[in-house]
Amino acid sequence: MVNDKESRKIVDIIQDFARKSSLFVLAYGTGCGAIEIPPTMTSRYDAERFGIRGAATPRQADVLLITGYLATKSLKRVIRAYEQMQNPKYIIGFGSCTINGGMYWDSYNTINRLDMYMPVDVYINGCMPRPEAVIAGFAKLQKLIQAGKADGWERYQNNLEFYRKNQKKIIHNWVMPDYNW
Amino acid sequence: MDIGRFLLTSITTTALAFVVGMFYAGFRRKITARVQNRVGPPVYQNFIDVVKLWSKKSNITHGVMQHLAPLWQIATSITTLMFIPILVDSTFFVNLTFKGDLIFLLYLMVVGSLGMALGAGEGGNPNSAIGVTRGLTQMIGFEIPWVMALVALMIQHQTTTIVGLMDVQQASGTWLMFSSPFAFLAALLAMPGMFRYSPFDIVGAPAELASGPISEFGGKYLGTLMTNGSIFAFVKLVLYVDIFMGGATNLVLLVVKTFVLYMFPVLWGLVSPRFRTEQSVRFFWGWPLFFGLLGILQAAFL
Ligand code: SF4
Numbered sequence: 182m183v184n185d186k187e188s189r190k191i192v193d194i195i196q197d198f199a200r201k202s203s204l205f206v207l208a209y210g211t212g213c214g215a216i217e218i219p220p221t222m223t224s225r226y227d228a229e230r231f232g233i234r235g236a237a238t239p240r241q242a243d244v245l246l247i248t249g250y251l252a253t254k255s256l257k258r259v260i261r262a263y264e265q266m267q268n269p270k271y272i273i274g275f276g277s278c279t280i281n282g283g284m285y286w287d288s289y290n291t292i293n294r295l296d297m298y299m300p301v302d303v304y305i306n307g308c309m310p311r312p313e314a315v316i317a318g319f320a321k322l323q324k325l326i327q328a329g330k331a332d333g334w335e336r337y338q339n340n341l342e343f344y345r346k347n348q349k350k351i352i353h354n355w356v357m358p359d360y361n362w
Numbered sequence: 363m364d365i366g367r368f369l370l371t372s373i374t375t376t377a378l379a380f381v382v383g384m385f386y387a388g389f390r391r392k393i394t395a396r397v398q399n400r401v402g403p404p405v406y407q408n409f410i411d412v413v414k415l416w417s418k419k420s421n422i423t424h425g426v427m428q429h430l431a432p433l434w435q436i437a438t439s440i441t442t443l444m445f446i447p448i449l450v451d452s453t454f455f456v457n458l459t460f461k462g463d464l465i466f467l468l469y470l471m472v473v474g475s476l477g478m479a480l481g482a483g484e485g486g487n488p489n490s491a492i493g494v495t496r497g498l499t500q501m502i503g504f505e506i507p508w509v510m511a512l513v514a515l516m517i518q519h520q521t522t523t524i525v526g527l528m529d530v531q532q533a534s535g536t537w538l539m540f541s542s543p544f545a546f547l548a549a550l551l552a553m554p555g556m557f558r559y560s561p562f563d564i565v566g567a568p569a570e571l572a573s574g575p576i577s578e579f580g581g582k583y584l585g586t587l588m589t590n591g592s593i594f595a596f597v598k599l600v601l602y603v604d605i606f607m608g609g610a611t612n613l614v615l616l617v618v619k620t621f622v623l624y625m626f627p628v629l630w631g632l633v634s635p636r637f638r639t640e641q642s643v644r645f646f647w648g649w650p651l652f653f654g655l656l657g658i659l660q661a662a663f664l
Contacts, residue, residue, distance in 0.1 A: 195413070196413070196414075196417035198410075199410050199411075199413035199414040199417060200414050200417065202407075202410045202414075203407070203410045203411045203413075203414040223398070223400075224398050224399045224400050227395070227400040227401055227402070229391075229395060229400065229402060229403050230395075230400070230401040230402060230403055231403075232403055232407055232410060232411075234403075235568070237568040237572040237573035237577060238489075238572045238573060238577040238578070238580075239580075240422070240577065240578055240579060240580030240581075240584075241573070241576075241577075241579070241580050241584055242580075243414075265422075266580075267418045267419075267420050267421060267422065267580045267581045268418065268419040268420040269418070269419055
C-alpha cells in the first residue's frame with residue numbers, strides 16, 4: 182500500500198470504522214424537537230442497533246445533538262458542552278430552527294443559523310423531523326465518518342477566531358474558561 | 363516458574379478475562395434489548411466502543427491522580443485475577459495461591475474502587491463526589507453479608523485459601539452451594555451490589571448523577587475503565603464459581619457456569635428500578651445479613 186498524503190492508512194480505516202459504529206450521543210434538548218429523541222432511542226426505533234447510545238456527560242460523548250432552536254442564553258451552555266467533548270466530535274443540527282431559524286427566525290432571543298457559531302456536520306431538516314429522519318441523519322454522519330470527511334472539529338480549531346467573533350456578538354457577558362483542547 | 367513463561371501465561375489469563383468479560387457485557391446489552399422488545403447492538407459492540415474510545419485524539423485530565431485512577435483500577439483487577447484459580451488443578455493458568463489468600467482478596471477487591479474514588483475526586487465534578495460517597499456507603503452494605511458468607515466457609519472447612527475450598531468440594535463431591543446453602547444465599551444476594559446493576563446502580567445512575575465517578579473520564583480513560591469493568595466482572599464470576607460451584611475443569615464448563623451465575627444480577631436488574639442509597643443499604647442489612655448469620659451458625663454448630 183502506497184502511503185502518500187492522499188491515501189489513508191489502514192489504521193485510519195479501522196479507527197474510522199470504530200468511530201462510525203459507536204456513537205455516544207449527548208442530546209442537548211433545547212427545542213421542541215427533543216421530544217423525538219426518546220422514540221428514536223427506545224423500543225420503537227431502537228437506534229442502539231447502529232451503535233448509537235446516549236452519553237451521560239460531554240466528556241464521554243462523540244456527537245452533540247442540538248435539537249431545535251437555541252436561545253441566546255443556551256448558546257453559551259452549548260458552547261461549553263461542546264468544548265468539553267473530546268476530539269473527534271461531531272454536531273448534528275436537528276430541525277429547521279438550526280438551519281435558518283425556522284419558525285423562530287424573527288424571534289428576539291434565538292439564533293438563526295447554527296453554523297455561524299458552531300461547526301455542524303449534518304443537518305436534519307423538518308419541523309420536527311421524525312425518528313426515521315433522525316436515523317437517516319445518523320446514517321449520513323456515519324458515511325461521512327467512514328470516509329474521513331466529518332471534520333467539524335478541525336474546522337472549529339482552525340477557524341476559532343471566526344466562531345469566537347460570532348459567539349461574542351451574541352453572548353455579551355463572556356465569562357468562559359480558556360480553551361483547552 | 364521462569365519469568366518468560368509467567369509473562370506468557372499471565373497475559374493469556376488477562377486476555378481470556380478481557381474477551382469473556384467483553385462478550386458478557388455485550389450479551390447483557392443484547393438481552394436488555396430483547397427484553398425491551400428491541401433488536402439491540404451486536405454482541406461485539408463493546409469491543410468497538412473500546413477501540414473507538416482508544417482512538418480519540420484528545421484526552422483531558424485534571425491531574426495526576428485522575429490520570430492514574432483507571433490504571434490503578436485495572437492493575438487491581440489483574441492482580442486479583444492472578445490469585446484466582448481459573449480452572450481446577452490447572453498447570454497452565456497463573457495462580458499465585460498462598461495461605462490466607464481469601465482474606466487477602468477481600469481487601470484487594472476494594473482497592474480499585476478506592477483508587478477510583480481519589481481520581482474522581484480530583485475531577486472536581488460534584489456528581490463524582492456524590493457518586494463516590496454513595497459507592498462507599500453501598501460497599502458497607504454488601505461487604506458485610508459477603509464477608510460473613512466467606513467467614514462461615516472458612517470456619518466450616520478450616521481453610522483460608524480458595525484452592526482449599528475447591529479441594530473440599532472435590533473430596534466431598536457436592537458443591538458448597540448445596541452443603542452451605544445459607545452462606546451461598548448471603549453471597550448471592552450481595553452479588554448485584556458488587557456488579558452495581560439495577561436496582562443497585564446508585565453509583566453510576568446515568569439519569570441522576572450523570573454516571574457518577576466516571577463523569578469526568580473521557581476518551582482512553584473511559585476505554586480503560588470499560589476494559590477494567592469486563593475483566594473485573596470475569597474475576598468476580600470466577601471467584602463465585604470457584605467457591606460455591608466447585609470450579610470448572612475446562613473452559614467450556616467455566617463459561618457456562620459463569621454465564622448462568624451472571625444472569626442472576628442481569629435479569630434482576632432488568633425488572634427493577636433504582637433504589638435510593640439507604641434503601642440499598644437496608645436491603646443488604648436485611649435478608650442477606652440474616653442468611654450470613656445463619657451460615658455462620660451452621661458452620662459453628664452443625
Ligand atoms: S424546527 Fe420546529 S420542532 Fe424543531 S425546534 Fe424548531 S420549531 Fe421546534
